[in-house]
Amino acid sequence: MSQEPSLQSHLRAQFQLAFGAPHRTVGHDDQWQLDCEGNVALNVLVNGSPEQPSVWVFAAHDALTGVYGKAIMTKDDVPEIIRHIQKRLDLPLPVETP
Numbered sequence: 601m602s603q604e605p606s607l608q609s610h611l612r613a614q615f616q617l618a619f620g621a622p623h624r625t626v627g628h629d630d631q632w633q634l635d636c637e638g639n640v641a642l643n644v645l646v647n648g649s650p651e652q653p654s655v656w657v658f659a660a661h662d663a664l665t666g667v668y669g670k671a672i673m674t675k676d677d678v679p680e681i682i683r684h685i686q687k688r689l690d691l692p693l694p695v696e697t698p
Contacts, residue, residue, distance in 0.1 A: 608653045611678050615646060618682045622646075636689050644685060655681050659688065 605613070612630060616622070622630035628648025634641055643658040657668040670681050 606650055607672060607675065608648055608650045610675055611646060611653050611655075611672055612648075614678045614682060615644075618686070619644070634685070634689055641689055642685065657685060657688070662688075 608628070615630070615632070619632050619634060623633045624631040628650070630646045630648065632642075632644040634644060636642075641659065641661075645656040645658070647654045647656070652671055652673065654669060654671045659666050668684070670677065670684075672678060672681065
């Protein structure tokens with residue numbers, strides 16, 4: 601019987617599908633620098649706590665919501681945070697394959 605992937609590994613896999621490989625990994629933390637139209641739009645940090653990972657989104661150009669953080673409690677939280685990031689980048693949603 602195969603073991604279900606941890607919440608942390610699920611989160612990492614889904615982020616890599618949506619945004620590609622992280623630009624930097626330090627310990628259990630992954631960081632993406634997401635560009636939009638040639639400019640750095642967002643920096644995203646996935647805190648790799650195995651029990652309860654969290655995602656931080658930093659946008660220096662956005663004075664209203666420059667920093668956004670979300671604790672990932674269940675696998676259902678993952679598509680929600682990906683949609684939040686894609687909306688801020690105004691990117692199309694990824695195509696899911698069966």
